[in-house]
Amino acid sequence: MNDLTDEKIEFLEKTANDIRISIIEMLVAAGSGHSAGPLGMADVFTCLYFHILKHDPKVPTWPSRDRVILSNGHICPVLYATMAHAGYFPVEELLTLRKFKSRLQGHPHRDFLPMLETSSGPLGAGLSQAVGMALADRMDRGKSSGRFFYCLTGDGELDEGQNWEAIMLAGKEKLGNLIAIVDRNNIQIDGYTEDVMPMEPLSHKFESFGWHVEEIDGHNFAAIVESIGRAQAVFDGPSVIIARTIAGKGVSFMERDYKWHGNPPGTEIAGEPPKDEQAKIVLAELRTLGGQIISEHQ
């Protein structure tokens, strides 16, 4: 697991960048949707789907697969984009996001895309479902299951009390096959999390509920891989990886700005580039890796 070569890291970086480009393209095509979370979580998703998960994109129902439960369903653009690039469905289909009858509903819906582990949208319900799945797995396989259950949540999402019901139960049941990953980007709709509903010290909260805690830079591939490896090795209780991310990572005018939580590129917002120019600026930034690639043909 901790066998990340330099070549692999380069591959993951490039893939994450491709996924960020897809996220922007699909949001522009949709005309609505969430930018900040998907861009921030692109590296974690790339790591999961291209290095960590036991899965087969061509056989999404493979019973032995690891499960990915996306609790903060509004960041589905990053889930859809990552799944497409991983081979679950055609990349071209990403442009159907949020359209009438699309398989890619605005918030994930299993009826439309059966390969999803669950539908989501209303916050706070994913951890409970992940706990249920992990419990079933243990009922069937005992402690020796080879499967892991990854639940992705937002940090503002942890305001919802139901999460803590699930966190309590996971600690009680000592679910070693459960790994939560929190997108700690410090933003939510009404502002910064520490202004809206302060949650530090978050790591202490999880620890007091009986969880093993990892805190990492959510954009560092080695850190992501190594922390998940350590979490997997904890067999007598659940683990959480608090991934510190930059909301809107990859797009200069979006980074760290909560105003981009629920807006796609092309939204008129005071103080931001004109809405008609946003998509062009963003894609140019991503394609040139933030201006690092200069072409005479530009």
Next chain:
Amino acid sequence: MINPDQKLNPNLFLKKVEQVPIRKGFGDGLLEAGERNENVVGLCADLTESTQMHLFKNKFPDRFIEMGVAEQNLASVASGLSAMGKIPFITSYAMFSPGRNWEQIRTTICYNNRPVIIAGSHAGISVGPDGGTHQAIEDIAITRVIPNIVVISPCDHIEARKATLASVDLEKPVYIRLAKHNSPVITTEDSPFEVGKAQIYYGEADSKADVGIIATGALVYRALKVAEALKKENISAKVLNISTIKPLDADTVINLAKTCGALVTVEEHQIAGGLGSAVSEVLSQNLPTPIEFIGVRDLFGQSGTPDELLEHYGMGETHILDACKKVVGRK
């Protein structure tokens, strides 16, 4: 007279009629379901004995999960279990499940179309001394409006047992409404029970009568007593037991309206949104018929004995009888 095809309890109108809580039928049914199908699992929010899940728990401790007082988690954890092939039964009092966890039931169970069976015990006014906060009189309304769900309201413990067993094979979300107190045993083992089918308990399906009484749950008993009493006043009545509120057996309801021309609905529930509303939705589209509603008239419950409360809130036998006479007069 009592429909002989239904093989109802011969002691029905005797003083010695057996009295068993409806929730007990669920407990027995769940135990049997667990014996028949190893995928059946049980979850309870700190009310194991009260909701009768203790029988299942004692026999299958490894398939029982104590959830503590956390009904939202109860629903969504069950959703996760069902995603892995389990058939989860979740229990609490109806006011808390589906009351408190309504949205989790909607999104994580019904929107995902997961086969989770929600048993809401202590439904209705007849919960008694605990008072209004514990008396669920809105649960039929809030569950039947959710797509994909099946809503069952058994009339006695025997029906409750059959409903519990039947729900295992439905492969859909199910809500079963259970009551706390002893209530008369109306049916027998041989009484027909089928999810989605309403049964004529008094009178004959195709014969005419002056009034039809559509009842659900323990109050079916009072409907039958009233049908007998009306005979003495030369008013003929039929009684329909609606054990499945959703999907409603529209054909049988329409046929009852056709053969009677006037109906009374009877439920231990708010008039708004419950059985009466479901019946009205079908009839106003197909065969508009005068209807009187027996149920709670937009009030909260309170402490009292079951009989005191049912009388106070207008669900006594005299109320049902008067409603029958009134609706006949509206023909």
